[in-house]
Amino acid sequence: MRTAEENQELANLLFPNHNTSVEDLFERYPKRNIEKGEMILRFAPSPTGFLHIGSVYTGMICTKLSKQSGGLAILRIEDTDKKREVEDGVTMIVNGLKGFGISFDEGPSDDKNQKGEYGPYIQSQRLDIYKTFAKEIVKKGNAYPCFISEEELISIRKEQKSLGVRTGYYGKWAKWRDASLEEIKKELDKGTPYVIRLYSTGSIDNTFEMIDLIKGKVTLRENDMDAVLLKSDGFPTYHFAHPIDDTLMGITLVTRGDEWFPSVPLHFEIFQKLGLEQIPYAHFSPLMKVDHEGKSKRKLSKRKDPEADVSFYINHGYPKEAVIEYLLNLANSNFSDWRIQNPDKSHNEFVLKIEKFNKAGSLFDIVKLSDMCKDYISTLSAQQVYENCLEWAKLHDSKIEKLLLENKEYCISIFNIERSGAKIRKDIVKFEDCKEQLALFFDELFIGEYEDILEMVSKEIQKEILSEYKKIYSTKDNEVEWFEKVKELSKKLGFSTDRKEYEANKEKFKGTVGDVAMVLRVAITGRTKSPNLYQVMLVLGEEKVMQRLDKYISYISKMV
RNA sequence: GCCGCUAUCGUCUAACGGUUAGGACAUAGGAUUCUCAAUCCUACAAUCGGGGUUCGAUUCCCCGUGGCGGUACCA
Numbered sequence A: 001m002r003t004a005e006e007n008q009e010l011a012n013l014l015f016p017n018h019n020t021s022v023e024d025l026f027e028r029y030p031k032r033n034i035e036k037g038e039m040i041l042r043f044a045p046s047p048t049g050f051l052h053i054g055s056v057y058t059g060m061i062c063t064k065l066s067k068q069s070g071g072l073a074i075l076r077i078e079d080t081d082k083k084r085e086v087e088d089g090v091t092m093i094v095n096g097l098k099g100f101g102i103s104f105d106e107g108p109s110d111d112k113n114q115k116g117e118y119g120p121y122i123q124s125q126r127l128d129i130y131k132t133f134a135k136e137i138v139k140k141g142n143a144y145p146c147f148i149s150e151e152e153l154i155s156i157r158k159e160q161k162s163l164g165v166r167t168g169y170y171g172k173w174a175k176w177r178d179a180s181l182e183e184i185k186k187e188l189d190k191g192t193p194y195v196i197r198l199y200s201t202g203s204i205d206n207t208f209e210m211i212d213l214i215k216g217k218v219t220l221r222e223n224d225m226d227a228v229l230l231k232s233d234g235f236p237t238y239h240f241a242h243p244i245d246d247t248l249m250g251i252t253l254v255t256r257g258d259e260w261f262p263s264v265p266l267h268f269e270i271f272q273k274l275g276l277e278q279i280p281y282a283h284f285s286p287l288m289k290v291d292h293e294g295k296s297k298r299k300l301s302k303r304k305d306p307e308a309d310v311s312f313y314i315n316h317g318y319p320k321e322a323v324i325e326y327l328l329n330l331a332n333s334n335f336s337d338w339r340i341q342n343p344d345k346s347h348n349e350f351v352l353k354i355e356k357f358n359k360a361g362s363l364f365d366i367v368k369l370s371d372m373c374k375d376y377i378s379t380l381s382a383q384q385v386y387e388n389c390l391e392w393a394k395l396h397d398s399k400i401e402k403l404l405l406e407n408k409e410y411c412i413s414i415f416n417i418e419r420s421g422a423k424i425r426k427d428i429v430k431f432e433d434c435k436e437q438l439a440l441f442f443d444e445l446f447i448g449e450y451e452d453i454l455e456m457v458s459k460e461i462q463k464e465i466l467s468e469y470k471k472i473y474s475t476k477d478n479e480v481e482w483f484e485k486v487k488e489l490s491k492k493l494g495f496s497t498d499r500k501e502y503e504a505n506k507e508k509f510k511g512t513v514g515d516v517a518m519v520l521r522v523a524i525t526g527r528t529k530s531p532n533l534y535q536v537m538l539v540l541g542e543e544k545v546m547q548r549l550d551k552y553i554s555y556i557s558k559m560v
Numbered sequence B: 001g002c003c004g005c006u007a008u009c010g011u012c013u014a015a016c017g018g019u020u021a022g023g024a025c026a027u028a029g030g031a032u033u034c035u036c037a038a039u040c041c042u043a044c045a046a047u048c049g050g051g052g053u054u055c056g057a058u059u060c061c062c063c064g065u066g067g068c069g070g071u072a073c074c075a
Helices: A004-014 A022-028 A053-069 A089-098 A127-139 A150-163 A181-190 A238-248 A258-274 A310-316 A320-331 A335-341 A366-378 A382-396 A398-406 A408-415 A431-439 A459-472 A479-492 A499-504 A513-525 A533-540 A542-558
Strands: A040-043 A072-075 A143-146 A195-198 A207-212 A216-221 A228-230 A254-257 A281-284 A287-290 A297-299
Touching: A004 A127, A004 A143, A004 A181, A022 A127, A040 A053, A053 A072, A053 A089, A053 A254, A053 A287, A053 A310, A053 A320, A089 A310, A127 A143, A127 A195, A127 A228, A127 A238, A127 A258, A143 A181, A195 A258, A207 A258, A207 A281, A216 A258, A228 A238, A238 A258, A254 A258, A258 A281, A310 A431, A320 A335, A320 A366, A382 A398, A382 A408, A382 A431, A398 A408, A398 A431, A408 A431, A408 A533, A459 A479, A459 A513, A459 A542, A479 A513, A479 A533, A513 A533, A513 A542, A533 A542
Parallel strands: A040 A072, A254 A281
Antiparallel strands: A143 A195, A195 A228, A207 A216, A287 A297
16 A cells, blocks of 8 residues: 555656646636536547448537537547547548538537637647646546556456456456555666556445436446556546546536446546546437348448448438438437428427437438438429539539539429429439439430330330321420320320220220320330429420430331 | 346337327338329238236336447557
C-alpha cells in the first residue's frame, strides 16, 4: 500500500511538468447555460473510413432528440486507436451524415476545421486534458502505473481459466496494484512501457441500481476490474475519455449503442473516482439482419452486407428522406401511423420519444425500406424527381447527367407520366431506377431488342395491326378517344373488347384488346411492360412514334 | 465458460392485468373498360417452453431455452 505522500510523488514522477489542474479545465469549459429540458447530446463515431448505416441511425437520433428539445447536437471524433486510423476519416463521416441531412451545432466540419467553444472535438487533440485528469486520479491513489507485459497477461488469463475463475486484471491478480514506490521507480528507470490503470475498489458481490432511459431500472454488479485508463502510448481508452469528454462538453444524456451497456459499472466507478457527476444513460439496441447462412439474428456487418455501408444508399440513389424515415420508424414504430395521419408533413415535425425505443435489436429490412422509398418518391413532383435524379447522376452516371441537362423539359415530361391524378405510379425505389425509365425515350439508350410476343399474336396479325394503326393514329386524340380507336381496331381485326365475352368464347376471337395494345407497346417501347402507353406516346411525339412503328414492322418482316 | 440485456405473425411492431391478440411490410388469391406498377378486397400468419401469483397473465415473479452483447493497451 502506498501512502498519500507517495501517491503525490508518483503523480509527479509520471507526469512531470504537467501543471494544468482540473480546476483550470472547469474554468476553461464552464457549465453551459441551458433551460430545463434542453438536451445536449453527442454523437461520437470513430473514423474508420467506413460509415455504417447504424451510425446514421445513432447520429440521426442524437441530432433529432437534441434539436426537438431546443438543445445542441455535438459531433466528437473518437480516434484514440491509432491502429484503425484512416486518412480523411473525419471528412468522410461529416459528409456522409450531411448526405442524410444530419448536421451538428458543434464539432469538426472536416479534417481541418471545427466549430464550438468546448473543443477540440477530436480526441487525439485532447491528450493534454486526459493527462490532467490522469495525474489527478493517480495523486488521489485511484489509479496506478502497471508494467505488466502482454505475455504475462496471457499467462494470467490461462491460469484463471484453468482455475475456473473470472478472467481479467483485478484483485489479487492485479500484480502492480499495490506495488511500492521503489518497485515502480525501478521499472520507470529501466524505461519499461506502462499503462495507467484504475485502482478499483468495487466488489462484484455488491450491486447498485441505475435508470437507463431505454431499459428502465436495472440492477448491476459493481466493477472490480483495474481497467486501463491511459494506454502506453499516452492515449486514453474509451472508458477514460468518455466521462471526461462528456462532462467537459456539458452533455446531459449519454446516448450510445447497447454494446456499451456491460461497461456501465466501470464507467460509474470512473466517474466517481474522477469526482465527476454521473451523466444519465440511454442505451439503444443495434440494427441487426438475418444471416444468410444460418437463421440467426446478427448485427448488420460491414463485411458481409453491402447495405451496411451508407455508400450503398448513396451510390444507388436511395432518397435520403425515405432512408431517414425508415430509420425513424425503426426507432419509434408509431412513426408509420403518424405518417398516415400527416402525409404532407416533413419528417422533421415528427417527435421522437426516447421511451418508445424498442429494447431488443431490430432487423434491418431492405424490402420495407424500398416500399417506403417508393411511397416517398411517388409524392414528389416531376420537377423534383428530375432534380434528385440529376443530383445522383452527377456523381454516378455522367451519360445520364448529360442527357438530363440537355433535355430538361423532355425529361420532366417523362417523369410526369402517371404522376398526377388518381393513379400515381409507384415504381421508382431509388433514383438509379430513373435510368430504366429514361431508356424508353432516348434512341441512344433504347436497347433495340424486342421482347417476343409471337405466342400471343402471330407475325402476320402483328403486321396487320400496326399498319392499320398507323392509319388511325392521331396526336390530337385524348386518352379516351385514343382507346376507343384501339377498341374499334380490335373489333375490326377480330379481337374481343370484352374480357368476359372473350373468356366465354375464346375460339371466336384472335385475342383481346389487351393483345392489340401489347403489340403497340412492344413496337413502341420494345418491352412487354411499360407505363401508360397513351402517355408514353404523347411524350415521345408523333415523329418518334411513327419511326418506331416502322422500325418494328421492318424488324418483324425480316424475321424468319 | 462467466456476466449482462432481451423474447408477440417471415419482418417492424401495437395491446391501464380483462381485445375475436390490432396495424404495416412481405407472401398468395381476387377485382380494376391496355401490360407493369399502383389502388381496393380477401386469405395466410404470432404471444418461446415450464412453473407460479391472480377470478383472470402477452402483460407481474421464478426456472429453462433461444437471440444479442460484453468478457482488449478496439471503440
